[in-house]
Amino acid sequence: AQRVTQPEKLLSVFKGAPVELKCNYSYSGSPELFWYVQYSRQRLQLLLRHISRESIKGFTADLNKGETSFHLKKPFAQEEDSAMYYCALGSGNTGKLIFGQGTTLQVKP
Amino acid sequence: DTGVSQDPRHKITKRGQNVTFRCDPISEHNRLYWYRQTLGQGPEFLTYFQNEAQLEKSRLLSDRFSAERPKGSFSTLEIQRTEQGDSAMYLCASSLVVGHYGYTFGSGTRLTVV
Numbered sequence: 001a002q003r004v005t006q007p008e009k010l011l012s013v014f015k016g017a018p019v020e021l022k023c024n025y026s027y028s029g030s031p032e033l034f035w036y037v038q039y040s041r042q043r044l045q046l047l048l049r050h051i052s053r054e055s056i057k058g059f060t061a062d063l064n065k066g067e068t069s070f071h072l073k074k075p076f077a078q079e080e081d082s083a084m085y086y087c088a089l090g091s092g093n094t095g096k097l098i099f100g101q102g103t104t105l106q107v108k109p
Numbered sequence: 110d111t112g113v114s115q116d117p118r119h120k121i122t123k124r125g126q127n128v129t130f131r132c133d134p135i136s137e138h139n140r141l142y143w144y145r146q147t148l149g150q151g152p153e154f155l156t157y158f159q160n161e162a163q164l165e166k167s168r169l170l171s172d173r174f175s176a177e178r179p180k181g182s183f184s185t186l187e188i189q190r191t192e193q194g195d196s197a198m199y200l201c202a203s204s205l206v207v208g209h210y211g212y213t214f215g216s217g218t219r220l221t222v223v
Contacts, residue, residue: 004151044152044200044214086151094165095140095204097212099151 032090
């Protein structure tokens with residue numbers, strides 16, 4: 001079955017500390033993985049996608065097929081990073097996404 | 110183009126009533142998706158359109174739910190005989206067919222069934 005698991009509902013760190021938001025997936029084919037972010041009172045927006053291997057707002061994520069993981073990392077958290085983060089798995093050619101339950105990142109001053 | 114628009118932003122309805130939501134996607138996007146999000150959960154796929162054709166429906170979409178995209182532009186999602194379990198945020202997103210699922214989401218319609 002296709003599934004995305006984000007084991008932490010809440011991750012709380014101090015400003016300047018490293019951040020790692022965990023995401024594990026289950027998918028039999030070649031996965032397309034994404035991170036979406038929702039800041040307070042804003043709409044859900046794409047943060048990054050594994051295929052582009054880009055760094056957005058200092059965040060990176062590496063697809064590890066052996067561990068079926070796509071963890072989101074940032075070396076030094078900022079207060080403005082506080083938001084809800086969703087990992088998502090692309091399913092086939094439909095464009096349909098399967099989302100994890102989300103992790104709230106709280107960056108304390 | 111101001112992105113994906115959804116209307117209304119909030120809807121409170123009595124159980125048993127019918128409700129309809131509208132989504133206006135980004136004009137050049139030919140794929141349109143509906144998702145539902147309940148408290149503490151990630152968005153769950155409901156259905157999607159490519160142009161005017163509805164290509165997939167989730168099992169979550171009971172017979173009380175229907176979606177249309179009559180001219181391949183805006184879409185409507187109707188829920189008939191609403192139940193309290195239908196209370197959720199209904200999200201619309203659009204994308205191009207090609208590319209890598211770069212969805213643009215709307216702000217959502219929050220439905221409360223009382």
